[in-house]
Amino acid sequence: MAHGYRTLQHWNHWLAHEFLGHNLLESEQQLLSRLLNNHFGKQAVLLGVPQQYALLNTTPVVCHSLLTPIIHNEKNSHYIEGDFHELPILTGSMDLVLLPHTLEFVDHPRQLLSEACRIVKPEGLIVITGFNPYSAWGVKKIWSKHKISPSSGHFLQASHLKRWLQLADFALEKQKYTLFRPPINHPTLYQKLHFLESIGSMCLPFLGGVYILLARAKVIPLTPIRLKWTQQLSGIRISTTIPGNIARQSK
Numbered sequence: 001m002a003h004g005y006r007t008l009q010h011w012n013h014w015l016a017h018e019f020l021g022h023n024l025l026e027s028e029q030q031l032l033s034r035l036l037n038n039h040f041g042k043q044a045v046l047l048g049v050p051q052q053y054a055l056l057n058t059t060p061v062v063c064h065s066l067l068t069p070i071i072h073n074e075k076n077s078h079y080i081e082g083d084f085h086e087l088p089i090l091t092g093s094m095d096l097v098l099l100p101h102t103l104e105f106v107d108h109p110r111q112l113l114s115e116a117c118r119i120v121k122p123e124g125l126i127v128i129t130g131f132n133p134y135s136a137w138g139v140k141k142i143w144s145k146h147k148i149s150p151s152s153g154h155f156l157q158a159s160h161l162k163r164w165l166q167l168a169d170f171a172l173e174k175q176k177y178t179l180f181r182p183p184i185n186h187p188t189l190y191q192k193l194h195f196l197e198s199i200g201s202m203c204l205p206f207l208g209g210v211y212i213l214l215a216r217a218k219v220i221p222l223t224p225i226r227l228k229w230t231q232q233l234s235g236i237r238i239s240t241t242i243p244g245n246i247a248r249q250s251k
Contacts, residue, residue: 007152008070011105012049014149020185025054027178028100028129028210032058035174035214039125041095047084047116048102061096084112089119096120100129103161104153110164117168122219126170129212131155136182137209158211170215177201177208 015021036059044061046052050072056064067080067087082088084106097116103109113128120126131137133155141151162172180200181193200207 005069007149008049008068008105010152011101011149012051012070015049015051018185019187019190020183021051023190024179024210025052028212029055029058031176031178031212032127035176035212036060036096036125036127039096041121041124043094044096044098045089045094045119046098046100047087047112048098048100050079052100053078055098055100059096084115087115087119091118092121094119094121095124097124097126099127101131101150101153103128103156104130104150109154109156113161113164114168117165117170117217120170120217122217124217125173126165126215126217127212128161128215129210130158130161132177132207132209132211133157135179135207135209137179140183158213161213162215165213165215169218171218172213172215174212174214176212177205177210178212179209180204180207181209183209 015025032055039059039061041061043063043065044056044059045065045067046056047067048055049068049070050066053064053066056066065078065080067082067089069081069083071081072079080088084102097120099113099116103112106112116126131141131150131153133141134157137150138155141155144151158175162175165172177200178197180196181190184190184193
């Protein structure tokens, strides 16, 4: 599963109760709304924690589901309790799969990504968000004495994920960055640094604290097979009186 059930609980708690957690979800919602507004379909699933369920509202896909190993007290038919090792979802059944920072909190991220790719329909989308190790968030993780969320996760390079997606026959369509401000857990000071968002997106786009990757499942073309007809048809006549009756002419 993940590093531990408690690690996922801490990540979920950080998103729910910390100022930076709220701001992270809000920033990702705004960006995903712009990126997914033209992607339609019937089924979308988010692999993550309960506090991230609102990210599914950024897509016009009709049916939403959240798959999480965390036990959630709220009774909601859209919540599925399940492990991340083997997803209990049919192959090729999802139009959209969201992985918001989920790969950073599991022991085998490539295995989970492979499972996520398996359940995507041909021409379907997979969306991955992650903390950029080459950013202020990455620096904070290195210098943090107490490895609490989100510093307790593995910050994966976007280049590694793009290579894994390519090997899984997915084509990268978009790569965006957000959160150029340093992760300061002080609302007033954080708001004063808002100008860094526009400066960073224009001048240093690859130093954003969070990256978002959108990749589409390729459709594997079918190669037509030419059949050789080896049977001789010269001695066969088709009866016109009895339907379907085929007889061989006598020599």
